Amino acid sequence: MNRNTPRARAGDHRTTDVLVVGAGPTGLMLGCLLRHHGIECTVIEQRDGIDPRTRAVMVHAAGLEILDGLGLRAAVEDRGVRQTRIDFHTRHEARFTVDFSGLDTAFPYYVNVPQPDVEAVLADHFTATGGRLLRGLRYTGHQEDEHGLTAETLTDTGPHTITARHLVGADGASSAVRTALDIGFPGITYPMSYLLAEGTPLVPADPDASAMYIGPAGAVSLLPLPHGTVRIAGPVTAESLDRDSELSTRHFRETVDTLGFGPALRFERVDRIAHYQVHERLAEHFTRGRTVLAGDAAHLNSPAGGQAMNTGFGDAWALAWRFAALLDGSQAPLLADYDRERRAAAAEVARTTGVLALLDAMRRATTETARNSVQEALTGYAEAWSQLYLHYRPTPAPTTTATAGIPPEHPVLPPRAGHRLQPGARVPGHRPEPGRHTWLHLPGTRPDETLLPPLTRTAELSPAQRAWLPAGATAVLVRPDGHVDRTVPADTHTTATTTAGAGAETEKEAA
Numbered sequence: 001m002n003r004n005t006p007r008a009r010a011g012d013h014r015t016t017d018v019l020v021v022g023a024g025p026t027g028l029m030l031g032c033l034l035r036h037h038g039i040e041c042t043v044i045e046q047r048d049g050i051d052p053r054t055r056a057v058m059v060h061a062a063g064l065e066i067l068d069g070l071g072l073r074a075a076v077e078d079r080g081v082r083q084t085r086i087d088f089h090t091r092h093e094a095r096f097t098v099d100f101s102g103l104d105t106a107f108p109y110y111v112n113v114p115q116p117d118v119e120a121v122l123a124d125h126f127t128a129t130g131g132r133l134l135r136g137l138r139y140t141g142h143q144e145d146e147h148g149l150t151a152e153t154l155t156d157t158g159p160h161t162i163t164a165r166h167l168v169g170a171d172g173a174s175s176a177v178r179t180a181l182d183i184g185f186p187g188i189t190y191p192m193s194y195l196l197a198e199g200t201p202l203v204p205a206d207p208d209a210s211a212m213y214i215g216p217a218g219a220v221s222l223l224p225l226p227h228g229t230v231r232i233a234g235p236v237t238a239e240s241l242d243r244d245s246e247l248s249t250r251h252f253r254e255t256v257d258t259l260g261f262g263p264a265l266r267f268e269r270v271d272r273i274a275h276y277q278v279h280e281r282l283a284e285h286f287t288r289g290r291t292v293l294a295g296d297a298a299h300l301n302s303p304a305g306g307q308a309m310n311t312g313f314g315d316a317w318a319l320a321w322r323f324a325a326l327l328d329g330s331q332a333p334l335l336a337d338y339d340r341e342r343r344a345a346a347a348e349v350a351r352t353t354g355v356l357a358l359l360d361a362m363r364r365a366t367t368e369t370a371r372n373s374v375q376e377a378l379t380g381y382a383e384a385w386s387q388l389y390l391h392y393r394p395t396p397a398p399t400t401t402a403t404a405g406i407p408p409e410h411p412v413l414p415p416r417a418g419h420r421l422q423p424g425a426r427v428p429g430h431r432p433e434p435g436r437h438t439w440l441h442l443p444g445t446r447p448d449e450t451l452l453p454p455l456t457r458t459a460e461l462s463p464a465q466r467a468w469l470p471a472g473a474t475a476v477l478v479r480p481d482g483h484v485d486r487t488v489p490a491d492t493h494t495t496a497t498t499t500a501g502a503g504a505e506t507e508k509e510a511a
Helices: 025-036 061-069 073-077 115-128 176-181 249-257 308-327 334-352 356-364 368-377 381-386 463-467 504-510
Strands: 013-021 041-045 081-083 085-090 095-099 110-112 132-135 138-144 149-155 158-169 187-189 194-201 209-214 219-224 230-234 267-276 279-282 291-293 438-441 457-460 473-478 484-489
Touching: 013 025, 013 149, 013 308, 025 041, 025 061, 025 115, 025 308, 041 158, 061 073, 061 110, 061 308, 073 115, 085 356, 095 368, 095 381, 115 132, 138 176, 158 176, 158 308, 176 291, 194 249, 209 356, 249 267, 279 334, 308 334, 334 381, 356 368
Parallel strands: 013 041, 013 158, 041 132, 085 209, 158 291, 438 457
Antiparallel strands: 081 110, 085 095, 138 149, 149 158, 187 279, 194 230, 194 267, 209 219, 219 230, 438 473, 473 484
């Protein structure tokens, strides 16, 4: 934690462009990105310091690209463990693998790094770049008008008022902002308890891979952490523990031993032990007026694939350029587009993390044919979990708040070879500049300047990007968040209105 983080005082009144409630990974990432755009931002947090519990762990490639753009990737990686695979082990000695090493990025891997360390890196950068982080301050409500909003908060000495142009609720699953907006948060709570322990393993973990161990009636993940420690966690049995009950080390060991993997899942020393419930929920709306929800305040999903922190980073990335455009006077419906795009993205994350049926298929895969079928069903999971190939579709499929997994004989995750730079598609490996569109083109083509937003930069498509170019297209206009705004055929005048989300003219305003 930054030791110079100030506490708010009763009676203080501050003004800011964007007020963020919640100093978790999502809120702090948004604060850092807003400062990268030169936007005044205040982040408030009820806790006096960073929660020391590990909670989320994985940072995937899309998140690493964002961190790299802020100059923070190395600092985060230095506190974590770089991994290239997730291996799935069964009792009959089958092993299935999700391999991240072939992703189209400078960072074809993921990093296991404790959430508190990520928060510390982001908090230090946020304050060092002029962001205001106020701890010991609880949000209690706000009022909006056509000019902005006024947020009411409480310190331990009395009330504190902050005025802002926009407010972001990044205050977690029990979000006070979402409650104040009266936005529903439907979904399910898994019936079984997840058990969790962290410490030094009896058998050293594979340094290159996290793992899932699948027994007859349950499963746990094993995630290598810094300093030779690991986290073992998962729905070991169908048992549901009372929320206030304590979990003993002996109970944890005896329960995990029922999976049948012996020393591979035992600890030499246990540093932390806990149990928790898993929820899968999706807010009915992500925006209302000048207020936006992000991170766990907007969506919760299964821990499979380590998506929680990364989806929050994606929310922050999607919001930062929109706030920059709105504060610069854009009249485009950018927050409505955020609601549509990110809500669909969160629903897609829920679909890709619903792997219970896939785990069951692994249990039953005792023949070579069955094992090959399961491995084939894992095609596309590295792409999906990396979040590099995310596609905001103009008319997303109906969303649900929960899935129980997709049977492996019906794989639905598209392989990387099928990625196309259609409107809404993310451009893997592309590094946008803050607030600027990019015209990516084939060699020798020239843009029609009248069709491009102001300050658009140009660059040639890489060989990989050319392979993703739709038939007949010679270029793509890419938004500041790295997603395709529109494709451009040889006659650019014929596609001036082909966009994802806001139309071409409103995108000009957004620049």
